[in-house]
Amino acid sequence: MHVPVLEKEVMEFLEVEKGAYFLDGTLGMGGHTKAILSNNNNAFVFAFDMDRESIKIALKNLSKFRERIRVIHDNFKNMFNHSLPFNKIDGYLFDLGISSFQLDNPEMGFSYSKDSPLDMRMDKTQELTAEKVINDYSYKELTRVFSEFGEFKNPEKLVKEILLARKRKRIKKSGELKEVIRALYKRRKTMDPLSRVFQAIRIEVNRELEGMDDFFHTLFMKIKKGAKVVVISFHSLEDRIVKNSFRKAAKDGYIKILTKKPVIPSDTEKKNNPRSRSAKLRAGIRI
Numbered sequence: 001m002h003v004p005v006l007e008k009e010v011m012e013f014l015e016v017e018k019g020a021y022f023l024d025g026t027l028g029m030g031g032h033t034k035a036i037l038s039n040n041n042n043a044f045v046f047a048f049d050m051d052r053e054s055i056k057i058a059l060k061n062l063s064k065f066r067e068r069i070r071v072i073h074d075n076f077k078n079m080f081n082h083s084l085p086f087n088k089i090d091g092y093l094f095d096l097g098i099s100s101f102q103l104d105n106p107e108m109g110f111s112y113s114k115d116s117p118l119d120m121r122m123d124k125t126q127e128l129t130a131e132k133v134i135n136d137y138s139y140k141e142l143t144r145v146f147s148e149f150g151e152f153k154n155p156e157k158l159v160k161e162i163l164l165a166r167k168r169k170r171i172k173k174s175g176e177l178k179e180v181i182r183a184l185y186k187r188r189k190t191m192d193p194l195s196r197v198f199q200a201i202r203i204e205v206n207r208e209l210e211g212m213d214d215f216f217h218t219l220f221m222k223i224k225k226g227a228k229v230v231v232i233s234f235h236s237l238e239d240r241i242v243k244n245s246f247r248k249a250a251k252d253g254y255i256k257i258l259t260k261k262p263v264i265p266s267d268t269e270k271k272n273n274p275r276s277r278s279a280k281l282r283a284g285i286r287i
């Protein structure tokens, strides 16, 4: 069962009962959209997701509300290329990253707890996969990926190990990559490097951070006065971009920030829904 993160807080910041049109930039399993539609019988949601599989499941979960949703298979960063009634939309939600469905689905190749093909594409129509990043990227490119997106201070050793391993045989499965990393960091008790390597590749494959600040800048400029924006991020790199985008928009006079400090889940929510553990919610209103 998918549980939406910080659901109550999202509904409050969006003031769902007062609005008519909402945009969910990251539909996922449809958890938050369902909450919007259930909390307001007159609400209509425009929803984006770049993963067709997730959209299929969300549409099943939302079958009761079919007349009150329009789903678009695209990156939310392209939303202004679609003719949507932006002058009517009262609230925008972005619950960033991947869903528990994507993480747990071995075919997606996000998780290193299962031996799965190195894929990691949210959008299966794109060409770049995790396998291509690991096997075809140069030493320089891999070093950039691990230092920028995995926050490795000295990724050179790791990159050399990968280059050696892939010379022997193309690295096609997450288990094979895991072995390379394990061998290098075998004296470590926690497997933190493992999660950072997988995070870095995932961010690179899906271009998760690319153009994010420009997107938020445009969003805050274009939305109607009084519209709210709620963003949930799950790691520090993402949150830094969101935080800076909110601050810049506030300084430029576009928005008022509604969350001086990011809102985080309660201990109970963290216990009941481990995926929520690292969530940080930021909200603002267009002025």
Ligand SMILES: C[S@@+](CC[C@H](N)C(=O)[O-])C[C@H]1O[C@@H](n2cnc3c(N)ncnc32)[C@H](O)[C@@H]1O
Pocket: 002, 003, 004, 005, 025, 026, 027, 028, 029, 030, 031, 032, 033, 048, 049, 050, 051, 054, 074, 075, 076, 077, 095, 096, 097, 098, 099, 100, 122
């Ligand atoms: C954390 S999940 C959202 C879960 C959802 N709020 C729910 O309650 O079911 C993020 C979803 O957004 C999608 N996604 C992530 N980045 C995206 C982007 N830039 N454009 C469109 N979809 C994106 C992912 O494919 C995933 O399905």
